[in-house]
Amino acid sequence: xxxxxxxxxxxxxxxxxxxxxxxxxxKARNKALRTLAAATGLSRLFFEGNAWDKQRMAxxxxxxxxxxxxxxxxxxxxxxSHEWQTATHAxxxxxMLQVSGEAIASALDAGxxxxxxxxxxxxxxxxxxxxxxxxxxxxxxxxxLALVEGLANASGFGVGGRDFHEPACAPPGSAQEAKNVAALxxxxxxxxxxxxxxxxxxWVIIFRILSGLEHLKKDLxxxxxxxxxxxxxxxxxxxxxxxxDARSKANGSKPVAKKQSSTKxxxxxxxxxxxIREEPGMGLVxxxxxxxxNVIEKIFTNSIELxxxxxxxxxxxxxxxxxxxxxxxxxxxAKLYLLQRLVECAYFNSSRIRLVWQRLWTVVSQHLVSAACxxxxxxxxxxxxxxxxxxxxxxxxxxxxxxxxxxxxxRPLGSVIRCSDAVAVRELAIACxxxxxxxxxxxxxxxxxAVIDALSVAASDASPEVLAHAIDVMKPVFEALYSDVEGKxxxxxxxxxxxxxxxxxxxxxxxxxxxxxxxxxxxxQTLCQNLHDAKDDVRLDSRKWIALLSPVAAVAKSDPRQDVxxxxxxxxxxxxxxxxxxxxxxxxxxxxxxxxxxxxxxxDEADEAEEGKVAADIMAQVTPAVAKVIxxxxxxxxxxxxxxxxxxxxxxxxxxxxxxSSSRKPSSTI
Numbered sequence: 001x002x003x004x005x006x007x008x009x010x011x012x013x014x015x016x017x018x019x020x021x022x023x024x025x026x027k028a029r030n031k032a033l034r035t036l037a038a039a040t041g042l043s044r045l046f047f048e049g050n051a052w053d054k055q056r057m058a059x060x061x062x063x064x065x066x067x068x069x070x071x072x073x074x075x076x077x078x079x080x081s082h083e084w085q086t087a088t089h090a091x092x093x094x095x096m097l098q099v100s101g102e103a104i105a106s107a108l109d110a111g112x113x114x115x116x117x118x119x120x121x122x123x124x125x126x127x128x129x130x131x132x133x134x135x136x137x138x139x140x141x142x143x144x145l146a147l148v149e150g151l152a153n154a155s156g157f158g159v160g161g162r163d164f165h166e167p168a169c170a171p172p173g174s175a176q177e178a179k180n181v182a183a184l185x186x187x188x189x190x191x192x193x194x195x196x197x198x199x200x201x202x203w204v205i206i207f208r209i210l211s212g213l214e215h216l217k218k219d220l221x222x223x224x225x226x227x228x229x230x231x232x233x234x235x236x237x238x239x240x241x242x243x244x245d246a247r248s249k250a251n252g253s254k255p256v257a258k259k260q261s262s263t264k265x266x267x268x269x270x271x272x273x274x275x276i277r278e279e280p281g282m283g284l285v286x287x288x289x290x291x292x293x294n295v296i297e298k299i300f301t302n303s304i305e306l307x308x309x310x311x312x313x314x315x316x317x318x319x320x321x322x323x324x325x326x327x328x329x330x331x332x333x334a335k336l337y338l339l340q341r342l343v344e345c346a347y348f349n350s351s352r353i354r355l356v357w358q359r360l361w362t363v364v365s366q367h368l369v370s371a372a373c374x375x376x377x378x379x380x381x382x383x384x385x386x387x388x389x390x391x392x393x394x395x396x397x398x399x400x401x402x403x404x405x406x407x408x409x410x411r412p413l414g415s416v417i418r419c420s421d422a423v424a425v426r427e428l429a430i431a432c433x434x435x436x437x438x439x440x441x442x443x444x445x446x447x448x449x450a451v452i453d454a455l456s457v458a459a460s461d462a463s464p465e466v467l468a469h470a471i472d473v474m475k476p477v478f479e480a481l482y483s484d485v486e487g488k489x490x491x492x493x494x495x496x497x498x499x500x501x502x503x504x505x506x507x508x509x510x511x512x513x514x515x516x517x518x519x520x521x522x523x524x525q526t527l528c529q530n531l532h533d534a535k536d537d538v539r540l541d542s543r544k545w546i547a548l549l550s551p552v553a554a555v556a557k558s559d560p561r562q563d564v565x566x567x568x569x570x571x572x573x574x575x576x577x578x579x580x581x582x583x584x585x586x587x588x589x590x591x592x593x594x595x596x597x598x599x600x601x602x603x604d605e606a607d608e609a610e611e612g613k614v615a616a617d618i619m620a621q622v623t624p625a626v627a628k629v630i631x632x633x634x635x636x637x638x639x640x641x642x643x644x645x646x647x648x649x650x651x652x653x654x655x656x657x658x659x660x661s662s663s664r665k666p667s668s669t670i
Contacts, residue, residue, distance in 0.1 A: 094138045101143040104131060109150045118178040125154075125186045132190060136198035148190075148202040154183035156284070157209045167212055169280035177283040184209070184284060185292060191299035197310030203317035207338060210296065211325055214337040217285045220276045266290060303345050308356040311349060315360060318342050319367040326374055334376045342367065343386040350393045358408070364390070365412040372416040372425060380425045387412050388432035395440040395447075406447030410436060414454030423463045430458050430466065434473045441480040448481055452496040459504035464516070471504050471519050475526055482530035494544050497527055502551040505564065518567045524552050525571060532579040542587040546594055549575060553599045572599070 087093050097104075108128055115121040128151050135143040156167040170176035190196065191206055199206070264282070265275045268289050276285055288296060303314055322338035346364045350357065368390075371383035394409040413436075416429040433454050437444065444451065455477065458470035478497060504520035527548055532539055549572060556568035576591070583591065 093134070094140070097135060097138060097140055097143065101131075101135065101140065102146070105143070105146050105150055108147075109153070112154050112179070112183075115179065117175055118182060121179050121182060125151075125182055128154075128183075129186050129190065133193070133195045136195045136200075139198070141200045144199065145202050145205075148187065148199070148205050151183055151187045152205050152209055154179065155187060155209065156180040156184075156281075157212050167216065167281065167284075169216075169284065171280055172278050172282045177280075181283050181287045184213075185287065185295065188292065188295050188299065192295065192302050194305075196299075196302065197306045197314075200313060201317070203314055204320060206299070207318055207321040208324075210299075210341075211321055211335070211338055213284060213288050215335070216281045217276075217288065220279060220281060220285055221274055268293070300341055300345050301348065304348050308352075308359075311352075311356070312359055312363065315342070315345065315363050318345065319363060322367065323370070326371055326376075326379060334374060334379045336379060336382060339371055339379070339383065339386075343390070346390055347393060350390070350397070361394075361408060365408075369412050369415045369419065372429070373420050375421075377422055377424060380420065380422055381428055384413070384416055384425060384428045384432060387416070387429075388435060391432075391436050392439065395436065395443045406444050407450035408447075410444075410447050410450040410454065414450060414457055417454055417461070417466075418457045423465055426458070426461065426463070426466050427469050430454070430469050430473055434476065437477050437480050441483065448493050449496060451477060452481075452493055452500055456496070456500040456503055459500050459520070460507060462509050464510045464513070467504060467507050467509055467516050471516055471523070474500060474504070474520075474523055478523065478526050478530065482534070494527065494531060495547050498524075498548055498551060501527070502555075505551075505555055505559075505568075514561050514563045517561065517564045521552065521555070521564070521567050521571050524548065525575065528575045528579050532582060539582050540584070540587070542583075542590050545583075545587070546590065549591070549595055553595045557599045 085096075087096060108124055108131070111124045112121060112128075115124060128147060132144060132147045132151070135147060156169055170180055187209070188206065190199065191203075262278045263275050264278055264286075265273050266286055266289060268274055274289055276282055303311055306314055318338060319342060322342055325335040325338055328334065342364065346360070349360060352360070365387070368383045368387050372380045372387070374380045374383070391409040391413070395406060410433065413429045413433050417426050420426050420429070433451060437451060455470055455474055458466055459474075461467055461470065481493060481497070501520050501523045504523075505517045507516065510516050531544060531548060538544070552568050552572045552575075556565050556572050559565040559568065572595075576596075580588070
């Protein structure tokens, strides 16, 4: 708690210095009042109390003020009916806007529609901008949303309930197009102001307009590569289907040939020339690619200036509209624009304090996992690669060394392996897990459980390709997990590692191909070696050895695949003979009683001629192990136990080898 308070919570200096609390608090309040004064145009503000800066009972307050206004209007004289009232107190502004906000919005909308030129529109657009900022400062969210929607309608997007991807664009070069561009510029510039953090749900409208603007650019210009250079992935499939052609295919009709029109080439600031067709909407695209490019970019780069609650609202709105792009209702292909922007914003804000970032990562990772499960392979693989990049960024943070939340950076990759339907996507997720372990093995610390969980899910996958890939990744992961001999905490994952390996052995997806199962069994040798090389308090723990070898013994006894059971027997007794030097008498008794006795059976004489060599090879490993068990446990003298010439083991003690029935060939049992 002390570490989090000192390192994670940004506490103003005024709170730490008790004597200056009142002075600094008054300075902060005066600063807020000066901001409000600048927005309202008043020279001075006198503020007492904080009732107006909360949304409590706002609706009741508005209704009371409306009732009072109607009562006063009935007693007003004709000479005073046209007088303007000026607010002289901060507490007057909010109720005045609550009463008159709808009328002001209607007046601005009507005035903008009647404006015949851009010169007449500019004062009205400036009024829109000021009233939106003021309503946001006063936490009038419904009024802010209505005003932003009105300004969006003025830009041509969302007019009359139209889809934001199909704006009501004016003809190129017309006065209406100039008004649309000016309204769009005013609206998007709000995202880069200091009041941007107060826009609330109005972000949804802004992001829908950005999505529609990108869609409009794709329609008017030749299709460009779908991913920017910073996120280029060469293995992604290419797709050159236009949105109109896709909609035609979805409707069962033939693609409509577009009418040939003249084109215009514009020079962009950093991406080179762009050729667009001279059709309705051209002015909006030209503004977005030239003078408006910095305005749009500022919306996302300035997200690092938002406070904890505001950035959470910002990213939630961005995820919501990105989901609409990934699941279009018109049959068009999924779009990546806002998904790319989401990854960029998450990257920009990854340096926030952990208490804030944990909430942001919950929102971002859930959306990226959902995108990774998209039916479009291109989008899905882009989302997986974005998860890898963000995991790299998070694990590079120095502060993570003092916490046990590194698994949160890796867990989304395991969710992708569990939920995605595409084999290629699941394979890419496994490769990303391997990359994270290879690059940040010394920083994962408490995140190993997430790595092993992801591999366990992959080991149970129904696809043979995914299974084979998971087994290939497990060995280097197990070696990295136990590379630090002094790290005792790593050896507490031995049960999870055993579960992951035995899941691969039990997976029946390859059919008759037993190579994956035998390869998975060989992983137990790596685990045994790592456990044997651990510190004494770990390697002498009989519970860990029994937990590690019990699944192998069970496979050797009951697995119906002969090659698999033989390999399990070899691995089991090789482990006992090679690493049994660390067993004491009590541990050998436990291994003998719980593992060896339930596993062993006598080789049937009927199959000795056919399978004699296999039996002899197995018994060559059985005999030293059992002899060591008997010698260590004191059950009999070691010279009394010898292999018979036929390859069977004979012993004077009936508890060492028991004859059991088996459904498969007796020659492969022990």
